[in-house]
Amino acid sequence: MTCLPAHTDKKLGLVIDLDTCVGCQACVTACKEWNTGGHMAPLTDIDPYGGHVDGVWFNRVHAYEHTTEAGGRTVNFPRSCLHCETPACVTVCPTGASYKRASDGIVLIDEDKCIGCKLCSWACPYGAREFDTDVGVMKKCTLCVDRIYNDNLAQEDRVPACVAACPTSARHFGDLGDPASAISLLVEERGGVALMPELGYKPTNRYLPPRARSDRAAKIDAPALQPIKADGGFLGWIDRMLSN
């Protein structure tokens, strides 16, 4: 079994705004595109043009419907590794392949040590692990560890591919362990939540919930329109307005 670091210097992660996500899949394919040539390359696609197509993806978006007091709602929900503080996918790993970095808290897999036993994917309740059957190795979101520190990229581009791509600006990145970081302040302001915290794995990523329908909208306290009744109604009103 693999040990977790007692402490990580940073808690790098993502914050995803469910109030703004339109489910366009930009983060999904931007992630695929970067990572299929990146640290865990390739993100293999089996039977890519056939009836049993099955590929490795680090990030997927699902759409759900649910009913609230104010009526039905459709929520687009991007799902990727949450880089938990105490992830079971690491502790169950028999070889030390699955590990959590002490520096930044990113959960990674050392492919050389992975024996493809899939214990980690059974342990992860979030479905964040992707088994590459072609090479018999587990793969997963790296938080773009090969982008965020990459000296070969311009400084401004050193963010995860999904964050750079998102057309509605629904994805955020930073150190969630630093309460003063911009991303922590955002979580604070918007009431960001962890997924299924009751399981005890302490996800790092946060989701900003769709605001309740009633107070989600900008308040338009518009008084009801009143028909012009006096003096010839609307046409009379025009006359008066233009005569002023």
Next chain:
Amino acid sequence: MRHDTPRGANSAPSQRPLTDSRAPAEGDGVDTSPTVSDRIAKTTCYMCACRCGIDVHIKDGKVRYINGNKDHPVNRGVICGKGSSGIMQHYSPARLRKPLLRTGPRGSGEFREIEWEEAFSIATERLSAIRRTDPKKLAFFTGRDQSQSLTGWWASKFGTPNFAAHGGFCSVNMAAGGLHTIGGSFWEFGEPDWDNTKYFMLFGVAEDHDSNPIKIGLGKLKARGAKVVSINPCRTGYNAIADDWIGIRPGTDGLFVLALIHELLKAGRVDLDYLLRYTNAPVLVVQEPGAADDGLFMRDADGNPLAWDRVAKQSVKAADPVAKLALIGSYMVSDRRCVPVFQLMAERYLDETHSPDAVAERCGVDAETIRRIAAELAHVAFEQTIELPVAWTDWAGRRHETIKGRPVSMHAMRGISAHSNGFHTCRAIHLLQVLLGTVDVPGGFRFKPPYPRQAPPGPKPAGKNVQPMTPLDGVPLGFVCGPDDLLVDDAGRPTRIDKAYSWDAPLAAHGLMHTVIRNAWAGDPYPIDTLLMYMSNMAWNSSMNTVETIAMLTDKDDAGDYKIPFIIYSDAYYSETVPFADLVLPDTTYLERHDCISLLDRPISHADGPGDAIRHPVVEPDRDVRPFQSVLIELGARLGLPCFVNEDGSAKYRDYADYIVNHERTPGIGPLAGWRGKDGASVGKGDVNPDQLQRYIDNGGFWHHDFSADQRYYKMGNRSYLDFAVEMGFVPNAEPIVFQLYSEPMQRFRLAARGHGKVQPPKAERGRIEAYMDPLPFWYAPFEEATVDLEKYPLHALTQRPMHMYHSWGSQNAWLRQITSQNRLFVHHGTAAKLGLVDDDWVWIESINGRVKGQIKLIDGVNADTVWTWNAIGKRRGSWGLKDDAAESNRGFLLNHIIGDQTSANADGRRYSNSDPVTGQAAWFDLRVRIVKCAVEEAGFTEPQFERFHQPPHMEPSPDMLRFGADFRMKREAAE
């Protein structure tokens, strides 16, 4: 390079790199700084029509990664699901590899490969004979063409009027509706003021146009807490994040909008000052039933429209900036009774038939909601006005110390467009915006240059006099102002093969590509010889009534010859249409070609300034394919077309890149506006600059000019802007652009139907022209709904493309197809329960036109009278490099099979194209269906099924495994 001010859309503090982005000493051996690319080429995406700027990272001669260009005004660094999948489009196994000549029966897919020289000879010989005898026998129709300024020009020089792109089956209602009303329209012509709007209304499917700017804009609205209201039968995509989702019944948006107008008028909540200044609301309309000018504008001797001066109590020029003009009343001018336009509007829309109570049931929206939305619109427009501290001068020379705005904006696209009442509905939406005073004001809907233009803009469609060896006297597509501009013969019959600009579709504007195959097959109005098509899947998802369309493509006459004698098709991929071509000209991908995204064409300007862009080859083709535009230019030269050859008969342009730089449409104006002049110092007008393409490449592939602060709003009447627009050649003069709430061109058609004028409709068409060429927007039931038995076909059926595939032929794309490879029919839970259907059932979807089989998925977020599906996911076996067991051809289905391409016969037995009667826009969304659970043995596979296509010679079978990117890693690790 470090920028002090973060660039791009995603640059909030919570989206930036770590303050210290040096790699920590983790000691786990992870290479945190791998080399990404050998070079980065900046060009323009073509995965859809949005045309974003992209950075293409090339490694070892292959495309490693594509991201958004942060400086590009369209996408500001973001990129969508399609753009990020460009690699898979480029390396698609469905790509064609060499010119093909048909050897088997048409539609079989049996071809032999030929050399380009043979392909050119065949095409030249055929087209040369047509041009010598009857040029209109060439029908040249292009689909997802982003080079219409070239293709239309080519058709014009060839001498055929039979040219159009795909606008007729896409969104011509939006273009024509807007251009005839405000001299601009949504998308390419304008955009909401995302930074200032406080109330945004989104009508219908809009995921098509445009992709990233709308998403960026929605993100801004959400971040600012602005209200988003969506009016859409489906609660997907953008509608899922709306604050108010109004699940309206399809095709009733016009009714809903006119009810809002009713409420606003009734309450006196309209912007009278704005109406007086910028619209024809005060213009006097002759009221003399039976007269030849009844319903036309009262004009002075110079042709200026007149209005009534309330103070001087006499008529004055409507453009008089000083006079106090009347908006209501009835006046005698030169012994003629006339009333202001606004009086007519008020009379019509104040009528109780437009009240929320009267329309609620039909719209499926309760009256209270309609009243609430009207109240909110009024409140935001009139009580939450904004004022930018910028002085500006209007067209009449009046200086304004601030720019005032009413922060309500709207957007609509295909959902409104694809109904047979879409033109009038689009006009109604613009009318609503104008009544609120929100067009081109801060917080409102803003024009993108070169718009606004006069409504409607010039020029008129050419093609009245088609002669052998003679170019047209203009370009084939234009705008008509009355019956005299139609392209009809003396008997009133259409002279274009698609019947555009005929009595069937008077304000066509974009042509009617969706009618060409039927008309050419039927020889109605005449037979053609050659159908030349580019990049449009007309044997599948781009046609209505697919099964019959396929039969027409392969139908033969008594002599055993194809009724459509010759088909030339250019495409980069083995689509469902390629097998129906006699000659196939394989195109390149967007990463291998030159292109220009031109102000002469479909611009990519921003409301804050004009822009254009290029594509340039960032990788070399690995096969014998050529960019279609260069092929067309060579074909033009071989045919000796004027302007494509020099005086000595030699080719004028080497290829498309040469044309882009050296072609001048009028002196000083060419395809690209940036870096003109010998030294590259001119914008807009200027001499040819031989280095122009390099200047674009150096600037990241695009050119953009930023307006000064005083030019950014009220462009229809802004002196500084209008002067600039004249300088740039956008408009012929600096006269203000007057919004045409009342359309005089439309009234001219009505008068013709009443027997006036020299060009009159045939008797049988008069009722239709009278009904639909109404000069004020009105609502009528979509045609199919008005004619079918609604008890038999109780449901509306709609389609939309998934956002990750819109305008992108995604089913060949290994990544995109994994997201959607089988489309379901989405059915409301309640509706399904009534029909005894449960989730995952297989059903027949039946219309008056036929039936198709698919699998249902139950949802709540849909209007209960509506079913819908993802469009163009169903594919034909043997196409797109897909394997025989692919979900697309086994379980996915194409709704097009049951969408009629014609209306039901009228009392005279006449069937029209299933289109808007004003513009000819294909009425895809009028479809009515019923759904019936299929028998047990029928479940599990789609029908109808089609014969599998043969594969072109030497086409590699699609791989069983894709390890894209493994090579990059291997080389990287080997280098360590």
